[in-house]
Amino acid sequence: MAEVHVHYDLNEKYTFTPELKKKLMIGMGVGLVLLILGVILAYAGIGFGHHEAHEAGKAAQEATKHAEGGHHGATPLTRLWANLWLNGVFFTYIAAMGVLFVAIQYVAYAGWSATIRRVAEAFGAFLPFTAPVLLITFFLGGHDLFHWTHHDLYEKGKATYDPIIAGKSGFFFFPLEAGSFPLFWLLRLVAFIGIWYVLYRVLIKNSVAEDYLTDKTDFSYHKRNITIGAIFVVFFGLSESVSAWDWVMSIDTHWYSTMFGWYVFASSWVSALAVLTLAVVFLKEKGYLKMVNENHLHDLGKFMFAFSIFWTYIWFAQYMLQAYSNIPEEIEYWVARHDGLEGVYSPMIVMNVIINFLFPFLFLMTRDAKRKEIFLKITAFGILMGHYLDFFVMVMPGTVKGNGGFFLMEIGTLMLFACAFVYVFATQLSKQGLIAKNHPMMEESLHHSI
Template sequence: MTIIGAGVLVLILGIIAALMHWGESHEVVTHINAAHDADTHEGHSVLVRRLVVSLWQSNVFFIGISVVGTVFMAIQYVSYAGWSVVVKRINEALGAWLIPGGVLLVVLFVVGRHDIFHWTHEGIMTKGSANYDRIVAGKSGFLTFGFYLVRMISYLVIWGVFTWRLRQLSLAEDLNGGTSYFHTSITTAALFLVLFAVTSSMAAWDWVMSVDVHWFSTLFGWYVFSSWWVSGIAATTLIAIFLKQAGYLRFMNANHFHDLGKLMFGFSIFWTYVWFAQFMLIWYANLPEESVYFNQRLGGFEGRYTWLFYANLVINFAFPFLALMTRDAKRQMIIMKIVCIAILIGHWSDFYLMIMPGTMKGDNGFLIEIGIAMIFLGAFLILVTRRLAEASLIPVNHPFVEESVHHTT
């Protein structure tokens, strides 16, 4: 509640700053006023667009963290992993955001789609229209309101149903014991992972890549997933640290933190690998229809995003790589806590960099966006902690619970 309250204050301050044009040069104010005058009946003022786009960006980020909790748990099931049982209930709790976040995402698309997606504007796919765009019209079979909405709801329903199912099997196992629930969970997890492999990439195309509708990357699904994935592991680790420091999770030891640290270390490198592969191939080919994406973020809009482009690499790669390089660092909760917070802030900024240039262009800011992110974080934590309180933090009848308790590396 404190985080939500602070977020509301930052949001109000950001709205006042936007209305009063604090910290903006005369040229920027003139540009914003011109953009406001050019708005059609389909769009809104710059301030309203910032609010809508910020809600979309933070919600997509937190939905990703939420579903990664289920993905992480499903991978542990199909790989017959035992070490992670002590954090299993944290993975289950992360899924608490899927339903409210999914409902909000659908509402945002229905109400504010013109502020987020250029391809939703009237006449853009109609030949002869003043707004006609040949490239966008070529994607009309995929980018339609009805089909998009069906896809969005399908992704969210699939993720939500499997999250709920694995949670129910886990709770039933606690009550009744036996191994039947465990084996059913493995089958359920395997099916979920197959469906998630497809739907996660399509969600990345729909929710993020179609913001820059002229541009596409065959690596983009992997890029968004890697950002979600390492953020989800960081969230799991950070919650485990806070629980441990509060006197819970007594069976969790330095070996568990070491393994979580290795995952964050490894997948921070994986995220960088995908980032570099996408950037290097586009830079090397130097095709205008591909390089425009990075031109916007490197020097475009009077360089408004350039510093964040480089900071993105520092906070999401260089810092976790250097901080978690040694074995001892992965076993120290204070270092792990700092790295987890840095990763979560860094990948929220990564989604900011993915979405803002294609939507707000040069009219971006930070106070409103940070305030909304804090409100989301507070609401997310309320739902997660409530779900954590619903059952034992240790799945007492899990077949591998003893292996997890005595885990060593």
């Protein structure tokens, strides 16, 4: 049962210590060094798929052969762009899902989460950092990552003309002339992340302003955030699906899935829940959030457990329906990941299901497991790594083809983004009180018991 008579300090603030800052800066530095070293080794043919050095060099030469419509194979530079794109998309979704969690709590009039809401609020601060990464990567490497950007695909009469991709030109380009500048696509990227961030800043502003209220019966800021939260939930529901089509599904331009928006949502949402759980447990271990009890942890464990099963349902439904129907435009996506591309990704498909379904399902099945910090930490870390692998399998086969793998470049990029995310998250967390002390339902959260 919750401790009813304990007095908690609701004015506590998180201190982003110099020691932690130093560790994160070192982590970013090591990640950058590994990334650069990975690129150099890839050009030398080391860690670049199943190919030898001379084949890597040959692929690099082919990168210049666009004039005649001959689309090149993957190069080490393509793999760099793919890694930047993968991590940019993955951490953008985690940041946005943190905002979604807060918005849902407001809309649902949830009281249990009042003590941990500031932790989730800090996620959105990373959005201004991933948006430039995505834009720069697209302008520098979009021609390598996205097949639909090649203009000769839209020119009738050419051997490279692709009627399927040409039929989708209106979704990418504006004006609608085939092969024009992908303004429509880019406007969506900027608008989605921009609106997510603007709504996030409004939520944060109202949440912090509520801390300074002297009238405990003044719920004006809370009511405003309920409205903003409802707007965010509706807009995000629509824009997240379209962003999944734009940022991930369009990599395999011929392929489509009507469930893909839900699939990306499920993977991103449970990843954000895992990060939230890790952050809450970390803060408790450092002496913060004393009012967060095993009942709150139990709820976080239930969320991870439930949405791991939800992700599995979406994964199986998408895979089963497309594999059973055996339509060429649909099945080629799965063939590339199962048997094609020299079998590079075949083990990852199996690992994907084991890590993202069996592991959390078995580990969090019991009530006690959901209430123990060590179990939650292990499961949350496994889920986070598993869904990073999930995004890896979504992005890499369509970009680097059979030259995929997990070597220094991949390790370095992941370290760089992960440490940067934690740094920005911790910085935001330290800017205001760690507890939304004037939250109308704070008493319910303090006495939360299930």
